[in-house]
Amino acid sequence: MTAVEGERTEWLGRSVKRKEDSRFIVGRGNYIEDIKLPNMLYMAILRSPFAHAKINSIDASAASELPGVVVVVTGELLAEHNLAWMPTLSGDTQAVLATDKVRMQGQEVACVIAEDPYVAHDALELIDVDYDPLPAVISPQAALDPTAPVIRDDKEGQADNKVYHWEAGDAEATQRAFDEADKVVRLATHYPRCHPAPLECCGCVADVNPATGKATIYMTSQAPHVHRTVFALVAGLPEQNIQIISPDIGGGFGNKVPVYPGYVVATAASLLLGRPVKWIEDRTGNLISTGFARDFYMDGELALKEDGTMTGLRVKMLSDQGYAYADAQPSKFKAGLFHIVTGSYDIPAAHVATEGAYTNKAPGGVAYRCSFRVTEASFFIERLVQTAAYELGIDPAELRRKNFIPPDKFPYTSATGFEYDSGNYEPALDQALERVGYQELREEQKRAREEGRLLGIGLASFTEVVGAGPSRQFDILGIKMFDSAELRIHPTGKAILKLGVKSQGQGHETTFAQIVAHELGIPPEDVTVQEGDTDNTPYGLGTYASRSTPTAGAATSMAARKVREKAKKLAAHLLEAAEEDLEWETGRFHVKGAPDRAKTIQEIAFAAYTDHPQGMEAGLEAVDYYDPPNMTYPFGTYAVVVEIDRGTGSWNVKKVVAVDDCGTRINPMIVEGQIMGGLAEGFGMAAMQLITFDEEGNCIGSNFLDYLLPGSWETPPFELGETVTPSPHHPIGAKGVGESATVGSPAAFVNAVIDALAHAGVRNIDMPMSPDKVWEALNEVGLAE
Amino acid sequence: MITETQVATHEITVTVNGQPRSIEVEPRLLLVHFLREKLALTGTHVGCDTTSCGACTVLVDGVPIKSCTHFAVQVDGREVTTVEGLATGAELHPVQEGFKEEHGLQCGFCTPGMMLVSAALLDENPDPTEEEIRWALSGNVCRCTGYQNIVKAVQWAANKRKEES
Numbered sequence: 001m002t003a004v005e006g007e008r009t010e011w012l013g014r015s016v017k018r019k020e021d022s023r024f025i026v027g028r029g030n031y032i033e034d035i036k037l038p039n040m041l042y043m044a045i046l047r048s049p050f051a052h053a054k055i056n057s058i059d060a061s062a063a064s065e066l067p068g069v070v071v072v073v074t075g076e077l078l079a080e081h082n083l084a085w086m087p088t089l090s091g092d093t094q095a096v097l098a099t100d101k102v103r104m105q106g107q108e109v110a111c112v113i114a115e116d117p118y119v120a121h122d123a124l125e126l127i128d129v130d131y132d133p134l135p136a137v138i139s140p141q142a143a144l145d146p147t148a149p150v151i152r153d154d155k156e157g158q159a160d161n162k163v164y165h166w167e168a169g170d171a172e173a174t175q176r177a178f179d180e181a182d183k184v185v186r187l188a189t190h191y192p193r194c195h196p197a198p199l200e201c202c203g204c205v206a207d208v209n210p211a212t213g214k215a216t217i218y219m220t221s222q223a224p225h226v227h228r229t230v231f232a233l234v235a236g237l238p239e240q241n242i243q244i245i246s247p248d249i250g251g252g253f254g255n256k257v258p259v260y261p262g263y264v265v266a267t268a269a270s271l272l273l274g275r276p277v278k279w280i281e282d283r284t285g286n287l288i289s290t291g292f293a294r295d296f297y298m299d300g301e302l303a304l305k306e307d308g309t310m311t312g313l314r315v316k317m318l319s320d321q322g323y324a325y326a327d328a329q330p331s332k333f334k335a336g337l338f339h340i341v342t343g344s345y346d347i348p349a350a351h352v353a354t355e356g357a358y359t360n361k362a363p364g365g366v367a368y369r370c371s372f373r374v375t376e377a378s379f380f381i382e383r384l385v386q387t388a389a390y391e392l393g394i395d396p397a398e399l400r401r402k403n404f405i406p407p408d409k410f411p412y413t414s415a416t417g418f419e420y421d422s423g424n425y426e427p428a429l430d431q432a433l434e435r436v437g438y439q440e441l442r443e444e445q446k447r448a449r450e451e452g453r454l455l456g457i458g459l460a461s462f463t464e465v466v467g468a469g470p471s472r473q474f475d476i477l478g479i480k481m482f483d484s485a486e487l488r489i490h491p492t493g494k495a496i497l498k499l500g501v502k503s504q505g506q507g508h509e510t511t512f513a514q515i516v517a518h519e520l521g522i523p524p525e526d527v528t529v530q531e532g533d534t535d536n537t538p539y540g541l542g543t544y545a546s547r548s549t550p551t552a553g554a555a556t557s558m559a560a561r562k563v564r565e566k567a568k569k570l571a572a573h574l575l576e577a578a579e580e581d582l583e584w585e586t587g588r589f590h591v592k593g594a595p596d597r598a599k600t601i602q603e604i605a606f607a608a609y610t611d612h613p614q615g616m617e618a619g620l621e622a623v624d625y626y627d628p629p630n631m632t633y634p635f636g637t638y639a640v641v642v643e644i645d646r647g648t649g650s651w652n653v654k655k656v657v658a659v660d661d662c663g664t665r666i667n668p669m670i671v672e673g674q675i676m677g678g679l680a681e682g683f684g685m686a687a688m689q690l691i692t693f694d695e696e697g698n699c700i701g702s703n704f705l706d707y708l709l710p711g712s713w714e715t716p717p718f719e720l721g722e723t724v725t726p727s728p729h730h731p732i733g734a735k736g737v738g739e740s741a742t743v744g745s746p747a748a749f750v751n752a753v754i755d756a757l758a759h760a761g762v763r764n765i766d767m768p769m770s771p772d773k774v775w776e777a778l779n780e781v782g783l784a785e
Numbered sequence: 786m787i788t789e790t791q792v793a794t795h796e797i798t799v800t801v802n803g804q805p806r807s808i809e810v811e812p813r814l815l816l817v818h819f820l821r822e823k824l825a826l827t828g829t830h831v832g833c834d835t836t837s838c839g840a841c842t843v844l845v846d847g848v849p850i851k852s853c854t855h856f857a858v859q860v861d862g863r864e865v866t867t868v869e870g871l872a873t874g875a876e877l878h879p880v881q882e883g884f885k886e887e888h889g890l891q892c893g894f895c896t897p898g899m900m901l902v903s904a905a906l907l908d909e910n911p912d913p914t915e916e917e918i919r920w921a922l923s924g925n926v927c928r929c930t931g932y933q934n935i936v937k938a939v940q941w942a943a944n945k946r947k948e949e950s
Contacts, residue, residue, distance in 0.1 A: 024896050031830070118814075199832045250892050670888070676932075709926050718933055
């Protein structure tokens with residue numbers, strides 16, 4: 001059995017229609033809000049109106065007396081059971097319900113449990129909380145000022161607002177590169193706070209059976225097994241008595257990785273009351289309190305030779321973590337996988353350093369379709385390279401090409417210490433340039449400028465790092481980041497595949513069945529994929545960071561190959577031949593030289609239960625816990641064309657070309673769907689998605705009227721292309737694709753707008769590039785009308 | 786502040802997916818909760834609470850409305866169509882087929898609202914341009930697909946209807 005096999009069957013690269021659609025298109029999905037249990041109670045959360053305040057008292061007596069209210073849970077009650085605080089997935093602590101202070105607007109202060117959801121919300125208005133407002137710290141720069149109030153004064157030994165300091169690369173070697181540089185180009189930019197905003201908010205139904213002590217918790221979880229372990233640790237419940245069931249999830253994008261207070265209080269209330277408790281978050285609660293993304297200040301420099309050869313890179317980052325460090329990322333990677341900031345380029349020396357700061361804002365910094373700060377890193381290098389091109393007077397496409405890591409240098413160890421598994425960047429660039437019509441566009445741009453029109457062409461040649469990850473480096477709270485598959489072939493040749501990951505729309509029920517079909521020849525319609533139930537699936541770390549295909553997809557292949565090994569023994573028995581005389585072709589073994597002497601996988605499966613040889617165990621099944629030998633490194637080049645309205649500052653997207661290389665494509669339809677979805681979200685970040693705060697710490701962006709999302713009208717059409725460079729270490733050469741487009745596209749959109757203004761000296765506009773900001777930039781350089 | 790516990794209820798009669806229903810409701814009961822909780826039609830989803838995202842879209846007398854900011858009492862005497870009423874028996878509506886054929890959905894949460902708007906559009910305009918489709922869908926948010934395949938799904942359905950007529 002080898003890890004990588006070159007053979008491709010008809011099931012790889014085939015756009016099989018999705019199995020899961022059959023229920024969704026008739027309204028028979030089963031999302032968290034659809035779950036209804038007998039005797040169920042409903043929970044509503046009272047949230048803090050202040051960003052920072054001392055709590056003097058909470059009077060819940062009137063709320064408790066409202067008919068239909070069963071109990072009002074406060075932090076005081078939870079503290080009696082040592083549940084007022086909980087660990088975050090980054091090893092910090094976060095309040096479940098506030099006791100001493102509130103530290104962000106929207107923080108959970110009390111929960112009402114009632115017979116009816118409307119009554120639960122009525123009762124919230126009857127709770128009287130006496131607050132003493134405190135000064136709010138709303139920027140990380142202000143937070144690190146020595147005179148700033150200490151936000152986490154609850155933590156022993158915490159005398160300031162520093163969360164972490166982290167570095168990677170070689171500072172001295174980098175300094176030397178800068179000392180010797182012909183040219184140094186600098187860029188300072190803020191990747192602003194945004195929110196993944198899956199269309200379904202978070203929620204749970206907690207059902208603790210008072211007779212057995214079994215806690216069944218239905219919840220919107222991208223990582224049900226990890227969440228079960230956290231529940232066991234937080235609540236002190238025996239892990240085998242906790243069952244997390246993650247039903248259909250209405251989008252996640254990283255937002256449903258952390259554990260939120262609502263889940264914990266609903267579970268505690270169910271334990272207390274012996275009845276199921278349902279909590280469904282409202283949109284405002286989702287936007288102001290759950291895992292936000294980005295909020296990364298980046299200031300960096302690129303050292304170059306006169307001819308454009310890159311020789312060194314250094315970046316300093318300042319990260320706004322909110323009031324708790326809850327990034328939900330691998331323990332050893334404080335600033336995620338920001339190492340990838342050297343991007344697609346052969347830069348011999350690099351150094352990066354990050355400070356994390358507490359502020360009076362929601363905790364998070366989750367990987368919003370980005371594999372742990374990869375979006376920020378990729379955005380920065382692609383923006384910086386574009387800046388360097390203007391400063392050196394070299395075409396941005398050619399500066400990239402000149403510095404690409406050449407294909408013969410893979411596997412390539414970057415200056416920050418990552419080993420790129422594979423890559424071939426020029427063909428993707430060439431294809432993108434050709435599809436967009438780059439040379440003609442540069443001519444058109446010149447003509448447009450003469451006519452007073454502002455046309456811009458933006459490029460991004462990104463490299464991602466996904467599929468966390470190898471156990472020697474990657475863990476979350478100590479749990480290694482393997483993933484798993486359990487494959488069982490039943491007597492009639494039908495299969496059930498159980499996974500440790502959990503789809504939130506990615507189409508696992510289809511693509512993972514295709515992997516089984518590829519390995520064993522059992523058609524996808526005969527393979528049922530099960531996920532999201534911790535009692536019923538092998539332990540895994542969940543779906544985020546584009547890791548399902550690199551980890552659980554690999555586990556599926558390996559489990560299927562174990563099944564095939566046993567099938568071979570069974571076939572030898574049935575065919576009365578020696579194992580070494582058998583040959584596998586998709587779906588059957590035949591005797592070498594006698595293709596008619598064959599047994600199909602279905603016949604073999606039947607024999608596994610009815611006619612297995614003496615001394616062999618019955619059954620045909622296998623489990624695989626896959627520890628990936630390395631991360632995977634998808635890449636691509638995106639090209640965006642825009643025209644700016646000089647009167648309003650609005651920018652119109654004229655064309656978007658996305659050429660992606662994610663290795664082997666299992667289901668091209670699903671891959672392209674994910675790329676287009678990611679492009680739309682990248683466009684959203686570049687154009688409109690912004691969570692910001694006023695001076696008092698009030699969140700601006702607390703609903704979809706203020707937090708703008710791209711709709712069908714604003715979102716441009718996309719043209720897609722592909723190159724295929726299989727991962728050398730993944731069993732089927734796949735790399736993961738869910739996040740490529742959100743990683744690669746924001747820089748392409750910004751570079752396009754800047755490109756339209758570069759001749760006038762404009763080098764940066766922070767996202768989102770709202771028309772007013774663009775107009776101000778136009779006005780500064782005399783281009784506004 | 787709520788102090789009254791005995792709230793007056795109203796009996797409303799509404800035809801939902803072709804079936805007449807008479808039910809006592811509180812005046813403040815939202816239409817989306819009426820459908821989901823009283824009639825167990827859980828295909829209609831709540832995404833934003835503010836009429837912004839369209840996950841809760843249903844048809845009232847054939848016209849798309851957002852049921853998260855509509856009271857149940859407002860549909861007294863009217864006809865409501867939800868996603869569960871799109872198919873005719875086992876036969877899917879062309880829009881439903883189109884969404885599957887063209888990969889117009891991923892997580893599926895926005896899909897019922899998207900399909901109902903699309904069905905209403907095709908009833909009014911059987912041969913819409915891409916621009917008309919995008920405009921018709923502009924009140925509905927999808928976070929997964931990037932809309933391109935949703936547009937293709939509606940075009941697929943339009944073609945299917947043409948072939949059938």
